[in-house]
Amino acid sequence: MTASTPRGVFITFEGGEGAGKSTQVARLARTLGAHRTVTTTREPGGSTRAEEIRTALLAGVAKPYGPFAEALLFSAARIDHLDRLIRPALASGEVVLCDRFMDSTRAYQGAAGGLDAEAVAALERVVVGPTRPDLTLIFDLDPEIGLARARARAAGQEAQGAQAAPDRFEAEALAFHARLRDAFRAIAQAEPARCVLVDAARDPDAVADAVRAAVAARLPGLLDDTEGRTDAA
Template sequence: MTGTTGAFITFEGGEGAGKSTQVRRLAARLRTGHPVVVTREPGGSPKAEAIRAALLSGVAKPYGPFAEALLFSAARIDHLDTLIRPALARGETVLCDRFADSTRAYQGAAGGLAPDLVTSLERVVVGPTRPDLTLILDLDPALGLARAAKRSAEGAEAGPDRFEAEALAFHTRLRDAFRAIAAAEPGRCVLIDASAEPEAVEAAIRTAVTARLPRLLGEAHGDAA
């Protein structure tokens, strides 16, 4: 569900895939043409950010993936109501670092939650506010975890969060889940090779946005070069 000229673009992928970097880069390019809102999940609103802190600290882990999925859903409801839907209604473009596909992958495929339960939660919470485009940054999980560990060592993060701390097998299931989502919904999703240098990943994302939502980069920049 978008406004007149805007769009809803989500970025997905495993740990260390570079989503945050690529969200910032795309936002900078698009902002030369029209308003862009950058947000993230869980988070994006005060209440959702509070839930994010609890989730990433691991406080809900002992209660299982269903409890985590409910908390993610509560955060998503507030995020949609207070930030995403109003921005789209104004015709702005929303770039979101993670959205409902992460619940499908993390709590669903990797966490073992039944697919029909995840689908039901998504239907109730998300409703018609579906992304126009989802960019799935695909990366070998071992490389992604190494990147995340380096980021933590450099002081950008306070050590591994609840999900980064999971075993490699969990992250392998995540990658498989995201790739399956991309294959099942090719009209919405584009799989991006995130193993390349950031500039090459940015170029691939720009190509995907130009192909799927040409009005955005056409307005933001004379061409996609």
């Protein structure tokens, strides 16, 4: 990165199923894209190899082998994602918006899945290293509402002819999703300098306003060139 290249910014979006993360990634990308180069991505996935691992993970291939095996596969996908997409984009001064990252491993395989916190932390140190988010937006939502949204989304996809069976995580019992919510809230409380808890029960416009307010407060200057603009196409 040269002296004239602006510093890259890494923002992650976290939360349970049906919390609306993908919608808000797209909306913030449109807002920021007016004056910065923005890369949107997701986990698991984001690179060709990582997307292949995603398919296996969401199909439940690793579930019979327990949360550690699952976490290892997520880590393998994350290594490729970081090396091939996230780190090069940040080095080029881009804004990277990622739908899920390291906190999902902490919550899904760790707190909700039962994997020892020290094992999760060790994987994170090795895989993520210094490439940590500048800001993490944690979308907080009652899991019953989130799962109902996920089912409605799947029904809409089926109506369009797509197969949309619940994935490996959507199919978990409500108690699992309640643990997830508690885990994400605990992360936000433990790392307030990095994390902002967003009420995801509100309508998408209100959530988008909260996202922009968090970005403006935590990353001064990032939104300056878009003040007064809407993120509508």
